[in-house]
Amino acid sequence: MPEVKAAAKVRPVDAAWAFALRAGLAVAIPLVVLVAAGHPAWAGVATFGAFTALYARDEPYPRRARVLTAAATGLIAGVFAGTAAALAPQPEPFGTAAVAVVGGAATLLCGRFRVGPPGGLMFAFATAVTSAMPATPTDLWRHPLLCAGSALLAWLIAMTGALIDRDAPMRLAVARALRAAAALSTAPAGTAGLLARQQAAAAIERAWRAVPPDRPAEALLIARAETELSGVHGHRPEAAAALRSLADQVARRGPAPVPETEQAETDEVLGRRIYALLLREPGPRRPGPVWPAAARVALGALAAGAAAGVLAHVTGLGHPYWAALSAVAVLQADSLRLTLHKSIQRAAGTTIGLFLAGAAVALPGDHWTLVAAIAIAQVCAELLVVRNYGLAMLAITPLALLVGELGKPTPAADLIGDRLVQTLLGCALGLIAAALVRNRAAARHLDEAIDEVTTATTALRRDRSDATGEARRLALLLLTLREAYGVASGEPGLDPGVTEQVLTAERAGRQVLAGRRDGPSGLSGSTA
Template sequence: MSTLATVRGWGLTELRPHEHAHWAALRAVLSVGVPVSVVLALGRSDLTLFASFGAFNSLYGRHSIYASRLRMQTESGLFMAACVTLGVVVAAVGGTPLAIAATTAASGIAYLVARWAHWAPPGSLFAVFAVGACSSHPQDWSTVPLALAVSLGAASLAVLLGQSGQLFAAGRNREKASRKTRLSISELFRGEGVRGDLLACTAGPAIAGTVAAAAGGAHPYWAMVSAVAPLMSPPGARHRVTRALHRVWGTALGVLISLAVLSTDPGVVTTLVLALLAQAFAELFVMRNYGLAVIAITPLALLMQHLAVESDPLATTTERMTETALGAAIAVGLILLAGRPKHTSTA
């Protein structure tokens, strides 16, 4: 098989239908841009991470009818605010082992809640990102109520923007799937693939975070995020390994862009504008080709971090690539291990 055929076979060049992604991109840009602009105008760049993670709420229910989106974003918004607050509490207590443990626990809980509530997108990536990032920077207890208020405010704005399309005929959407009945706890755990995915959602980030921390990484949560990202794909080793490959090659290109941008030491306004452009690009392509989206997601994450805490561009981008590759490798290992056929004795 030729190299080109291999690339196509793994979906690296596939471009799925647009499906009105511009509406989701517009909501995401406004959801992030407005609260981040407010905290920056107030001179509180240290609160940008909290605003950003609350704004992640806009990413839920992009194809749902308004009633379903309202329910989903109300629930996910509260959950994201809780994740941000947990991360800040862990940071106030201090300690990398505690941060890894809390992020791992959040990953398992988020997976179960998302599966039970039928959130879209599924999985625990956003929870891992929020708890991991917020627990990685030193905080004091006075920041806890601020983190809760800012993340809740941003999440609430995302809910309002998620309903704003009702004002415009062109912005109206359709339900892509029928409503699903929520299961009892026992029924949830008996669901197909739930136990295996739950194990992957806890073992993956725990291993990735521990290895990254032991290697001296300053941001072990980057490896933890990369370890759970493939699990947002449909079940099946091929789908999930493909997503892991997309994350690695997308990050590789994204860090080059990030290094070029951050090396110019952009001002606050420029950094925010570039981050919002990256947010728009990511939302336009995340459902079409994940690798293309990650090319933008990487500078988005690094630019938002730059707004909150300045760091050395070369060291930051190098570590981002290293820890992403580490997390992806651990995820692929667990995926392939879970997908191995079980042989039974005929003796």
């Protein structure tokens, strides 16, 4: 089955260890402090603040600081909502409602501001677990305070790299843009290779955002990637090898490499750079439809939580919040196809991961054993999640159970049985929610994006009176087109001919931007 094969695909990664170790350290320090102080139950709550470090993993430090601050605020709010639900007369239905509201709101905001993985999941996770923990009125302020303290620590750990190597995110972004452009040499032609071209365009756009105006050498490297993306010279294997070599060089500390080029190619590359520079500060972009994703999360969490509650009442099965959380997890995707992939990955990964979880929970020892196991599981999860979500579940499954054990110990056999049934239930109901709440606005948004790119391309080709403004607008519309296609192509019922329209519109727009080497008045001299 093609979708199973796609779900099992393992992605290549780079620079994963630094992020994984940051995340493990952010989790381990508050756990060690609170367990040493004799408050292991508090340590479980503090773990949620440490999840702040999971966001903005490769962002430049100014944006990273903003995203981490927002993530910390959301996690504190999630812990407060979960604790309030735990104090309700009937915690389970209130907890399910809290998970649905927090998960839906977090998904909406993460989509609106393009926060990226893990999206709204960790906020729902914090809400779900705290809603199932024993609580007193004092915990209504104590739990958010513990979360805030560990979130502050996680923020500092994630930002400490700025003191050591402030340019590391920039170099990583440039290297990824070069490698993504190099990958086009082996991508199939036509619509079959559209995904590779979309990925290269996204990597190049992120690189332009990461490079400051006073770094012409790095900017020239990204312009070389732009040239490869345009395909004006064809995608030759020797050009791809040169791009990969440049990527390896720029990823290391030190001066950026200067590519050897002929004068004609240098002029062309600089011309491309003039207009690609417009992507650095693009201003606001019209967002795609984010309400369907948020509605899917809320509906899926409510349905899964309600079904799990009924199942718990009939059979005595525990931890019904796991079903709601699983629904939220698989619905952190832009389309129905990606939701199907996540459902397959989470169900398969959890089933296998439960063997590891059983061994971890049954480990002899005290709370220090749990602390060590949680830190190790966190590092392993972050190393694997960028490769494949299903592989990451091999570590995430023990991690979730161990965090719950700190706050509320439960026999291992009960944990494993509850986790398996509730996860499968949540995945199934999350997938049903994705199928019921159709994102019909996605196709309409894509059609509008194609029309706008075509109109802007024609206007820029004809009118040179406002080259800077028109080029900026077209650059923004191309980014919107790429995002719109990524969502619409994963929804059922998309006209097959639309893919060719996207290819044609994108190719024409990029050629116009790249070909206007005259640039705005005086710009060529300032960027050479």
